[in-house]
Amino acid sequence: MSTISQWQLRAAFAARLSEMYGQEVPAYTTLVDVSREVNEEVLRARGADAERQGSIGRVTAERHGAIRVGTPRELAQVARVFGALGMHPVGFYDLREAAASAVPVVSTAFRPVDGEELARSPFRVFTSMLTPADPRFFDPDLRARLEAFLAARELFPPELLTLADRAAADRELPTKDAERLLQLAVASLELSTEPVDRAWYETLERISAVAADIGGVRSTHVNHLTPRVLDIDELYRRMTDRGIEMIDTIQGPPRWKGPDVLLRQTSFRALAEQRAMRLADGSVESGALRVRFGEVEARGIALTPEGRALYDDLLGAVDEQASHRPTETRGDIARAVWEQRMPGTEEELAADGLAYFTYRLADERPRDGSEPPATVDALVRQGWVRATPIVYEDFLPRSAAGIFQSNLSGEGTRDNDKEGAAYDAARLSGAIGRDVLDPYALYAQQQANSLARVARELGLPDI
Numbered sequence: 001m002s003t004i005s006q007w008q009l010r011a012a013f014a015a016r017l018s019e020m021y022g023q024e025v026p027a028y029t030t031l032v033d034v035s036r037e038v039n040e041e042v043l044r045a046r047g048a049d050a051e052r053q054g055s056i057g058r059v060t061a062e063r064h065g066a067i068r069v070g071t072p073r074e075l076a077q078v079a080r081v082f083g084a085l086g087m088h089p090v091g092f093y094d095l096r097e098a099a100a101s102a103v104p105v106v107s108t109a110f111r112p113v114d115g116e117e118l119a120r121s122p123f124r125v126f127t128s129m130l131t132p133a134d135p136r137f138f139d140p141d142l143r144a145r146l147e148a149f150l151a152a153r154e155l156f157p158p159e160l161l162t163l164a165d166r167a168a169a170d171r172e173l174p175t176k177d178a179e180r181l182l183q184l185a186v187a188s189l190e191l192s193t194e195p196v197d198r199a200w201y202e203t204l205e206r207i208s209a210v211a212a213d214i215g216g217v218r219s220t221h222v223n224h225l226t227p228r229v230l231d232i233d234e235l236y237r238r239m240t241d242r243g244i245e246m247i248d249t250i251q252g253p254p255r256w257k258g259p260d261v262l263l264r265q266t267s268f269r270a271l272a273e274q275r276a277m278r279l280a281d282g283s284v285e286s287g288a289l290r291v292r293f294g295e296v297e298a299r300g301i302a303l304t305p306e307g308r309a310l311y312d313d314l315l316g317a318v319d320e321q322a323s324h325r326p327t328e329t330r331g332d333i334a335r336a337v338w339e340q341r342m343p344g345t346e347e348e349l350a351a352d353g354l355a356y357f358t359y360r361l362a363d364e365r366p367r368d369g370s371e372p373p374a375t376v377d378a379l380v381r382q383g384w385v386r387a388t389p390i391v392y393e394d395f396l397p398r399s400a401a402g403i404f405q406s407n408l409s410g411e412g413t414r415d416n417d418k419e420g421a422a423y424d425a426a427r428l429s430g431a432i433g434r435d436v437l438d439p440y441a442l443y444a445q446q447q448a449n450s451l452a453r454v455a456r457e458l459g460l461p462d463i
């Protein structure tokens with residue numbers, strides 16, 4: 001009997017979701033086409049160098065999606081569905097704090113965790129969960145109504161969850177079951193045609209458009225699907241030239257002369273889509289909602305906690321300077337700050353312990369019988385070992401807040417005099433009954449494994 005492995009399920013799921021989303025949101029297809037065009041040009045111009053952070057095959061197929069759910073129970077079900085595809089919750093993002101207007105969610109990202117799995121298919125889904133218990137957003141009455149509404153809906157059919165548990169346990173599924181799982185999983189993330197209860201939706205919308213998007217309807221949906229591009233500035237220009245109105249910034253690090261680090265993202269608001277609305281008297285009329293959008297991203301080297309602290313520090317410095325110099329663009333200010341304070345080469349980032357790399361023996365290493373040196377720096381400098389950057393596979397809370405933000409219309413309401421409900425990675429782990437993994441630990445492990453192997457191959461003690 002032929003079977004489909006987890007990574008094949010994941011790759012097939014990403015491809016089908018992409019096909020579905022392209023049919024539902026035509027601007028997404030434009031984005032994918034322009035991304036491919038830019039990637040091919042970058043590859044031609046930069047050759048092998050363009051593939052240092054992932055093969056062109058990987059980058060071209062690479063996507064992340066985003067979904068939003070309402071309760072820990074629903075998030076635990078999401079974890080089962082993605083667990084079937086070899087995707088695990090990594091990282092904790094508190095968007096309640098990061099956004100200027102009301103975004104009452106906490107988030108994690110489901111993604112493959114080991115290097116080989118990432119190379120096969122790096123598909124990831126940024127997944128947010130509403131926080132009805134946060135009194136800054138919801139009063140006790142609305143919280144109770146919201147929780148009752150959420151408790152009564154079913155996002156994922158039992159058949160899907162049963163198949164998902166089997167795929168996770170067996171790490172594969174027979175072809176026929178795999179087909180069924182993929183169908184049910186994609187269908188559960190399509191935009192529903194069920195009429196929206198207008199009064200209820202608007203009640204939540206007054207608090208936050210995100211709350212309405214999550215708790216105002218009886219289903220969930222993928223709200224964007226993001227291709228990866230090798231030159232995001234060029235992509236931004238081309239999309240603008242095609243008349244697609246992008247948000248006014250690229251989130252994350254500036255364009256600068258040093259290495260690409262972490263993640264740069266930009267987005268555009270999707271058009272309003274026609275949706276059936278149910279009115280108080282039970283009649284249905286046609287309305288429109290804007291709930292889906294487009295986003296694109298460029299990925300760079302993963303930073304260590306020290307590197308990340310520096311990144312956050314620079315963000316603060318840029319904010320500070322931008323507030324005093326309203327005539328200069330944020331990009332120009334950021335570039336100047338980075339050129340002053342961020343190490344400008346991969347070698348320096350590695351030497352300062354600011355970024356993660358994997359190491360392997362160089363093909364052209366000395367073979368004259370000389371002894372290899374005992375430190376990583378010296379091994380690299382003397383040509384024994386080559387360093388390859390580890391790509392950042394995760395997200396940035398401030399950028400994510402910017403993406404949420406730029407796609408909202410109203411400000412919503414948040415009562416900052418109240419104390420927010422506490423939430424962190426440990427609580428989220430408890431709520432969904434599985435570990436939310438620490439991204440730094442994953443990168444550090446990947447780096448350490450590669451160094452252990454190099455040490456073994458060279459007959460060195462630990463390096």
Ligand code: OOG
Nearest residue numbers: 066126395399400403404
């Ligand atoms: C998620 C927004 C964040 C990203 O790439 O940072 C995000 C959402 O709108 O649900 O997708």
Ligand code: NI
Nearest residue numbers: 066126226295
């Ligand atoms: Ni996104």
